[in-house]
Amino acid sequence: MSQIPETMQAVVCHGPGDYRLETRPVPRPGPGEVLVQVIAAGICAGDVKCFQGTPMFWGDVNRKAYAETDVIPGHEFVGRVVALGEGAGDLHGLAVGDVAVSEQIVPCGECRFCREGNYWMCQPHDLYGFHRVTQGSWAEYMVYPAKSRNYRLPEGMDPRHGVFVEPLGCSIHAVNRGNIGFNDVVVISGCGALGLGMVAAARMKNPAKLIALDLNPHRLELARRCGADIVMNPAETDVVQAIRDLTGGYGCDVYIEATGAGKSVEQGLLAIRKLGTFVEFSVFKDPVTVDWTIIGDSKELNIHGAHLSPNTYPHAIRMIAEGRLPMEDILTHSLPLSRFHEGIDIAADGRSSLKVILEPGGVA
Template sequence: MSVPKKMKALVAYGKGDYKLEIDYPTPECGPDDIIIKTEACGICAGDLKCFHGAAMFWGNEDQPAWVRPPFIPGHEFLGEIAEVGKNVTEFKTEERITADQIVPCGKCRFCKTGKYWMCQPHATFGFQKENNGGMAEYVRYPKTAVISRVPAELSLEKALLIEPYGCSKHAVDRAGIGNEDIVVISGAGTLGLGMITYAKMKNPAKLISLDIIDERLEKAKEFGADIAMNPGKENVVEKVLELTDGYGCDVYIEATGHPSSVKQGLNMIRKLGTFVEFSVFGEETTVDWSIIGDRKELDVLGSHLSPYCYPFVIENIMNGKLKTDGIVSHVFHIEEWEKAFEYAAGSHGDFKVAIKF
């Protein structure tokens, strides 16, 4: 496959300053690198928050900037190998592959102990110029990229869910769900639905989905939720307490990124319960920390990325155990990136939107 010198790419120069370039330099293939021709790239809520200038990405007085412009966004992508470096022996051209969002250094203490997803330098695809993302015709995978093969027979709409479903799996695994647990998953977007369909495989006593959009709740029930409730229409804290003889749920997974969902979960969860925080927030969240300590002695866990999850996710998307129907609803050409970002925000009822080339 011949790789051209120039390519189409969406380039982020600053907050809200994204431009489609039609003759952006194609990444060069070093001796240990792989260049893929991008098939498509999903748009994550994190991509949208970055575009709109969230402090998590651009920094503020309390935290340094994470992004390093100019960069090409996108981390939910896959493609066909167009070129391999002379030292690459495990992969060959025309194979279909994808990679974890993190690009581990392989040298820090986290990488050396197998916890590569918390790599100290924390290079990631789609937010720094050194590791440009998938909203471009070609992407470079460096030597340390965590690569997985994608079966040729896996449809694009399903393959685009490998990265988000990997994140969903890790969050659910962090919760340590047992078959006697009452589990509440707050948020039924793409990630929340991925959590629902995977958590169902854990066979919890009761699986409850919360969302303020009824159409999403219907999808959650289709994907395995036993109960679906809308916090905008009913007092879900009271409902969960009623369902649990006043104790509260055993596990609460927060997947909305909205401060109200955090407070809701702390009030809903039982003493000695497990609270898993997955979301990236666009604003600070304030809670009464005495609930966590003095009142309930909760286990509060974070969840970041998708370590060691891709092989399982690929296998179980392929065999249908992880449900995917109707999640990827629109795939726009790169020239329509602004429309794609608009649809990805959910204003038209979409779960997952992607960009293709």
């Protein structure tokens, strides 16, 4: 511990719209804990919406607050192990110097969901970057707790690319929830960073047709590079009719929603065939209203949610290491920690960015 500084720079959440760069003590790892020096930390749509005060995180008359104050944000990250608490090396299979990632949720291991093996739905639901007990990655150093689920990156993999393991893991889980078959026509709506990960993961399922939708032509081109057979821009094409035309009038078998826009939900319900599967992953800024008659009486749809990235990190690491995604085109912006406000603005705007990352070690 002698070479590790006493203090560090960290972004601290004091409430919606009130995030500040502060000097904080470098945490020291306790038994079973891992201290890492953060290499890169992502800014995702959820981080932006938390910063903006979205009710999902801060509550309203219908729901309790989820996010807490006095918390370092950041749940997408990769770090280099610099110290291990007692027993942590054996517990996590890590050594000082390893580059490692940690699943977004730190499960309690004791609630009903954890006991039944559904750890990603853990009732306390401590996620990095939202709760005080699981401080996040927008800092120079962070701790992986004793109950965290950690993975070492393979030699030869670009350490910065590890920042994309968490979002790609979420993408893989969403694709798995679609139960894609070989004869299926699959639609991925939204080709942001998560949507591109879904395209790449769905391609590995080898469906009959893989269709990607987005309003941004550059993102559609990246979707082709990730494995989409057909790309469509809803601003230029009646995608519901086009999907029906491609499927003999029936509609797609699987529709995965990854835009966070209510219009995409309605579009999917119209584009999907009877007895089809609709997967919802996005975090929405506002409530979305749809005609539930379509879901029930009209089409008898299978509606699946997708949350976090259970049991997908090894697959995500392999996909990145094998070069199945154009990572340098996905990691569009790299900023030092001091420019986190700028990073939030770029991610919120979305027109020029896919994945915005902070590099606490400093970038130009």
